[in-house]
Amino acid sequence: MLVLILGGTAEARALAAGLVALPGLRVVSSLAGRVADPRLPVGEVISGGFGGPEGLTRWIAEHGPGAVVDATHPFARTMSESAARACAATGVPLLGLRRPGWPEGPGDAWLRVPSLKAAADALPALGSRVFLTTGRRSLPVFAPLTGLWFLARSVDPPEPPVPANVHVILDRGPYTVAGERALIGEHRLDVLVTKDSGGELTRAKLVAARELGLPVVMVDRPPAPGGVTQVADVADAVTWVRDHAG
Incomplete structure (x- = not known):
């Protein structure tokens, strides 16, 4: 069959x-x-x-x-x-x-939103240096946010339009908590945006955000x-x- x-x-x-x-x-x-x-x-x-x-x-x-x-x-x-x-x-x-999606646990500071557009709307009130891990096809949604700086991580290069102040890292999981902490510290990131994809390959960023006290904008699936x-x-x-x- x-x-x-x-x-x-x-x-x-x-x-x-x-x-x-x-x-x-x-x-x-x-x-x-x-x-x-x-x-x-x-x-x-x-x-x-x-x-x-x-x-x-x-x-x-x-x-x-x-x-x-x-x-x-x-x-x-x-x-x-x-x-x-x-x-x-x-x-x-x-x-x-x-x-399954990721569960929110003690010490997490998550804002759940229904869409990428809602995530973009929420960002200016949460931080100015954004760790964006929603995939290369999502960057046009955040392009109008000219007052923020973005570290965008994706497997392949994004296509325009992209935010004016963006640094792109091409990488794929699995990631480690230590590596995510170091990345957040190196770029002085103060807010994380991600999709509720679930799984272990990319969960380390959530642990690092919890340990460093970063708010997380979580896009519901x-x-x-x-x-x-x-x-x-x-x-x-x-x-x-x-x-x-x-």
Whole structure:
């Protein structure tokens, strides 16, 4: 049976590794192609997207997967909605694999906001030197904030428009608490902006912010599509696929 994984995350790579070991399964992982040098999963890989829900519907109809697992980033709302529509149209079982968000703990000073625009609106009252870790595609939202200085970290270079006062670091996790503390101190950062992506690869910045007393602007993740079974653990996703594969 063919299983399609909509991937690009650490969980998607772990799921692909778990599924290729099962007999009778052919595993194909799809990457959006937004990262120039992505970490590739085991098994077959296709890249570049499908062209919206209609394109994904056509791909499913042509290739006949027995199951689809949406293991995209928690903020990949468009892809998740496309998967829900395409699987509903073709009758193919769909599972969402979404890692839990980060919980706020004692000593944290978080401001939860519903969007990147709300994060930008809140910043001037919170600090002047911003650690921006919301991804390269988010920088245009912060470009109008000419009175702030930004340290923006992303895997690939951002595209304009970008804030006038921005220094870009190209890097990818995992990060350490010691390294994040040093980065914050070196650049005299006084506020952190991030998305509630969850996971351990990038959690160190939150620990460092807590230890140094930095406020955190936390952008809430969009809701998962309705009517789609959701799991948070790779092992549960493997079990789901195995059950649907008979």
